[in-house]
Structure formats: C-alpha cells, structure tokens
Amino acid sequence: MKEVVAKAKLIAEVAHFTQRRKYTSEPYVEHCRRVVSLLDGSEKRMSDAAYAAAWLHDVVEDTPITLDFIAERCGMLVARYVSAMTDTKNMYMNRAARKEVDRKRLSESNREVQTIKVCDLIDNTESIVQYDPAFAKVYLKEKQLLLDVLTKADKSLHERAQHQLTQALEAME
DSSP: OOHHHHHHHHHHHHHTTTOBOTTTOOBTHHHHHHHHHHHTTOSSOOOHHHHHHHHHTTHHHHSSOOHHHHHHHHOHHHHHHHHHHSOOOOTTSOHHHHHHHHHHHHHTSOHHHHHHHHHHHHHHHHHHHHHOHHHHHHHHHHHHHHHHHOTTSOHHHHHHHHHHHHHHHHHHO
C-alpha cells in the first residue's frame, strides 16, 4: 500500500474510531473500507490520491478532522478530492438547496471523485432502503438526481449504482 493511502487509512480509522453506522451499529470505518474496496472494481486504475480520498471521504463532515489537516498529511490533491465530496453545511439553506449545490460541485469534479461518490452511493443505498424505508423515498430521489450528473464516473460502477437505485425504487412502489 502506498504511503499516502496508508496515512489516509490510519486517519480514517482514528477519526471514525468511536463512530457506528446508524442502522447497523457496525464500526463506521467499515463503510470506508467497502468504498475503497468498490474502487477496485473500476474499469480504469485509480490513483493513490483516489484511494486515500475514498478512505477519507466522510471525515470532514463527520469528525473534527479538517481539510487543512488532510492537506498537511496527505497532500492538496487528496484534500481537494475530499472537499468535493463533503456535503454543504449551510444553516440558511434547506436540504433541497444544499443537495443542489452538492450536485453542481460534484458534476464539475473529475472521474476519480465521481467514481468514489458512486461507490459511496452503492454502499449507503442498501442499508438505507433496508432499515429506513421512510427516509429512503427522499434519499433515492436525491441519489437519482446525483447519478444523473456523475457522467464522468466509472461506467460499470455507475451502471451498478443505477441498477441498484432502479430496483430499490421499483420495490418501494
């Protein structure tokens, strides 16, 4: 494992150490591990920066870790990737407006960032649909809109996410 990926993995493990997944209570870092693992299924090799960002994709929005800390430890490219995937937190905007800002930012992101986001979507969708069907109705619509703009993402992973969303939406009808 390259040094930057190893550093990112360690940061994610420490940052998420006490956190548990909302629905399953498993250690949160397992979600990060699955996102990283999903990247291995991409058609084109991902950079070390992409693997590092996959480990760190939730740390800024879910822990005290900052983008500056990530830049210092893992480099500016990894910090930019994580920044692109970090949800907008603006208390003056409603959820729909925040999600629109996030979609715009992600639509302008590169193939690697978009592919990591698709992997995140794949891993999150199953548990939300299974454990929170009421929220899943909102979540799945948001994720369809997001998938629509992730046009640079790895094709096979994008198709997998689209298939998963389509099946979940049909099952909820």
